[in-house]
Amino acid sequence: MRSPVHLNALRAFEAAARHGSFAGAAEELNVTPAAVGQLVRSLEDWLGTRLFRRSQSGKVRLTMTEAAEAALADIRTGLDRLGTGLERMKEAASGGVLTVTVSPAFAAKWLMPRIDGFQTRCPDTDVRLDTSLKLVDYVAQGIDIGVRYGTGHWPGLTAEKLMDEEVYPVVSPALLTRARIQRLDDLATQTLIHDLSVDSNSGFTSWETWLQAAGMVDGVKQRGLRVNNSAAVLQAAIDGHGVALARSILAHDDLAAGRLVRLFPEISVAAALAYFVVYRPERASLPRLVAFRDWLFEEAAQPRR
Numbered sequence: 001m002r003s004p005v006h007l008n009a010l011r012a013f014e015a016a017a018r019h020g021s022f023a024g025a026a027e028e029l030n031v032t033p034a035a036v037g038q039l040v041r042s043l044e045d046w047l048g049t050r051l052f053r054r055s056q057s058g059k060v061r062l063t064m065t066e067a068a069e070a071a072l073a074d075i076r077t078g079l080d081r082l083g084t085g086l087e088r089m090k091e092a093a094s095g096g097v098l099t100v101t102v103s104p105a106f107a108a109k110w111l112m113p114r115i116d117g118f119q120t121r122c123p124d125t126d127v128r129l130d131t132s133l134k135l136v137d138y139v140a141q142g143i144d145i146g147v148r149y150g151t152g153h154w155p156g157l158t159a160e161k162l163m164d165e166e167v168y169p170v171v172s173p174a175l176l177t178r179a180r181i182q183r184l185d186d187l188a189t190q191t192l193i194h195d196l197s198v199d200s201n202s203g204f205t206s207w208e209t210w211l212q213a214a215g216m217v218d219g220v221k222q223r224g225l226r227v228n229n230s231a232a233v234l235q236a237a238i239d240g241h242g243v244a245l246a247r248s249i250l251a252h253d254d255l256a257a258g259r260l261v262r263l264f265p266e267i268s269v270a271a272a273l274a275y276f277v278v279y280r281p282e283r284a285s286l287p288r289l290v291a292f293r294d295w296l297f298e299e300a301a302q303p304r305r
Contacts, residue, residue, distance in 0.1 A: 006046065007082075010075055012039035013051060017072055020062050098288045101130040101138075101146035105197065105230035106275070109250040111147070118295045125288045133197055133228070138280050145279040145289050147296070150202060152276050158284065159276040160293075163249055163300045167205040167271050169263040170237055170246040170254075176261055181243070184216050184264065191242030192224035195233045203272035207245050213269045234260065249275065275300075 015025035015036070022033040022040070029036065044051050051068040055061050064072070102111055107129060115127065130136065136143060138157060152159045171181065180186060198204040205213075207222050224242055227233045230250050237244035238259045246260070248271075254260040277296055283289055 193244040
């Protein structure tokens with residue numbers, strides 16, 4: 001029996017079964033509900049059996065028939081294997097390209113100053129860097145690996161902790177010579193630079209939470225400058241615009257170079273979030289991904305002076 005060319009129909013059927021409606025499947029597949037319905041009907045016609053019972057009480061709701069339920073698991077497995085095969089073909093066609101996603105601040109302050117080391121080790125691998133403050137869809141955007149800042153839980157992705165960090169106030173040497181900042185109360189006279197690059201609901205350490213952790217129950221008036229990029233937050237402090245609440249991983253090189261000075265070094269506040277190496281589990285054995293992952297961990301393990 002000759003198999004029909006019904007890949008799109010199978011995808012439409014699987015999506016409709018998962019969503020329980022043609023409308024949900026259509027949104028996922030970026031087509032119209034009518035197109036999904038037509039694809040499913042073409043599959044039903046070829047099979048000679050119904051795949052869904054349609055009930056309408058306000059919205060059309062689909063219920064799978066016994067025949068559909070019996071075949072669904074195998075169809076999903078087949079689509080997954082086909083997707084894996086296409087990914088391998090894509091990998092072979094792309095040569096030595098590795099697509100990496102990181103935040104703009106992590107790229108500027110940590111990755112780019114160190115990337116020459118990886119390129120020296122793996123000269124045949126071209127790194128394609130995708131910088132974004134938003135969480136990207138690894139499959140849709142063709143991402144191989146990335147570094148994300150958070151709690152370590154991203155559905156469908158493998159996450160391995162790369163680095164923890166502290167959070168502390170920093171200031172430029174020039175501003176520190178003009179302003180007397182010796183006690184926490186002295187922050188009340190300064191412009192505070194706020195980092196808005198990460199949602200505070202995620203556990204991100206804000207000025208408010210840092211001051212509370214440092215023992216200031218009443219806090220200070222938090223007037224100041226609000227910036228949605230962690231690298232720009234540090235640059236604003238370097239330029240003398242105020243006191244920034246810095247993330248130690250990003251601020252390390254500026255502190256080492258003397259562009260910034262840490263305030264209140266006796267106060268240690270650990271960040272609730274951390275950096276994770278994140279990748280799709282089905283690509284875990286990709287040689288250039290493994291090489292980049294191993295290099296990241298080696299760099300993160302280097303002592304910070």
